[in-house]
Amino acid sequence: MKTHYTIPIFIPEKACPFRCLYCNQRNISDRQDSISPASVKAVIDNYLNTIPASAGKRIAFFGGSFTGMSIAEQNQYLDITLPYTKNNLVDEIQLSTRPDYINQKILDNLKQYKVKIIELGAQSLDDEVLSNSGRGHTSYTVQESSKIILNNGFDLGLQMMIGLPGDTIEKSLMTAQKIIDWGAKYTRIYPTLVIKDTDLEDMYNKGLYKPLSLEEAVEWSKYLMQLFNDNGVIILRVGLHPSEGLLTGKNLVAGPFHVSFKELVMTDVWKDRLSNVKVEGKRLVIHTNPQQINYAIGYCSSNKKQLLQSFDYVNFVADGNLNTADFYCSES
Numbered sequence: 001m002k003t004h005y006t007i008p009i010f011i012p013e014k015a016c017p018f019r020c021l022y023c024n025q026r027n028i029s030d031r032q033d034s035i036s037p038a039s040v041k042a043v044i045d046n047y048l049n050t051i052p053a054s055a056g057k058r059i060a061f062f063g064g065s066f067t068g069m070s071i072a073e074q075n076q077y078l079d080i081t082l083p084y085t086k087n088n089l090v091d092e093i094q095l096s097t098r099p100d101y102i103n104q105k106i107l108d109n110l111k112q113y114k115v116k117i118i119e120l121g122a123q124s125l126d127d128e129v130l131s132n133s134g135r136g137h138t139s140y141t142v143q144e145s146s147k148i149i150l151n152n153g154f155d156l157g158l159q160m161m162i163g164l165p166g167d168t169i170e171k172s173l174m175t176a177q178k179i180i181d182w183g184a185k186y187t188r189i190y191p192t193l194v195i196k197d198t199d200l201e202d203m204y205n206k207g208l209y210k211p212l213s214l215e216e217a218v219e220w221s222k223y224l225m226q227l228f229n230d231n232g233v234i235i236l237r238v239g240l241h242p243s244e245g246l247l248t249g250k251n252l253v254a255g256p257f258h259v260s261f262k263e264l265v266m267t268d269v270w271k272d273r274l275s276n277v278k279v280e281g282k283r284l285v286i287h288t289n290p291q292q293i294n295y296a297i298g299y300c301s302s303n304k305k306q307l308l309q310s311f312d313y314v315n316f317v318a319d320g321n322l323n324t325a326d327f328y329c330s331e332s
């Protein structure tokens with residue numbers, strides 16, 4: 001399978017007249033201004049210079065609600081991508097948007113531009129959580145938009161958040177199940193953070209909102225990842241991209257942020273998988289898929305250290321013949 005590279009174009013809050021309770025795109029992404037259409041070409045050219053010619057390439061518009069712009073404004077961006085897709089320099093276009101900014105006219109326009117993937121911010125598919133979060137749409141809106149996207153031949157992505165006001169592990173699992181049932185090919189899992197200059201910050205300061213602890217967010221994400229993996233939904237991201245404002249804490253008030261959030265989740269996944277390993281003696285070798293070996297060893301070698309409490313010697317060996325979730329044990 002050929003490697004796919006994404007050329008990201010960030011348009012924070014461009015096109016989004018909304019202000020969900022938890023959102024301040026500028027403080028999440030650290031980008032103060034949306035990229036102008038004129039600068040998009042330079043970004044694409046710079047990326048193409050660094051991507052192998054034989055690799056798959058996708059231009060992705062992130063950070064706002066792309067289809068919330070007028071069609072004329074959307075086309076200012078998409079027109080720039082057209083020579084790249086027409087000349088096969090780029091394979092496809094991806095964009096993210098709100099579920100209530102989808103209709104047939106919008107989709108007909110996107111079809112002309114080789115847009116292949118449309119990701120909707122579903123966030124939760126529990127109507128009470130959506131209402132608590134000031135999303136301004138219901139789960140029915142997500143369901144109807146998902147249908148029309150799929151019926152028009154696009155690939156569907158449904159992003160979700162965990163730990164929004166009123167959320168529970170049961171509601172998050174129900175959200176994930178609906179994401180699967182409604183035909184999403186892709187998902188992203190974002191733990192809710194309290195970001196500076198949001199209504200959620202006010203609620204947090206008044207004691208009206210309690211974010212998930214890091215341990216809870218890791219545990220919920222572990223169950224969600226297992227559910228998505230079991231049902232063939234591709235997880236594009238777990239945890240927010242660590243912008244400088246989040247890393248320094250400048251824009252972060254509270255919540256389960258960790259620079260290696262996905263590693264923590266995968267460490268927990270492998271901790272469960274390795275909890276009952278047995279071999280005859282006291283020397284243990286665990287064979288895993290090469291892409292999984294660091295997760296199996298664990299963040300800061302935590303899984304290896306745990307096993308060393310029961311074995312005198314523990315080693316991990318990569319085996320390219322194994323599927324990502326598979327492993328076997330041998331004695332050294």
Ligand code: SF4
Nearest residue numbers: 016018019020023064
């Ligand atoms: S719709 Fe998306 S970009 Fe707009 S305020 Fe809500 S979370 Fe932020």
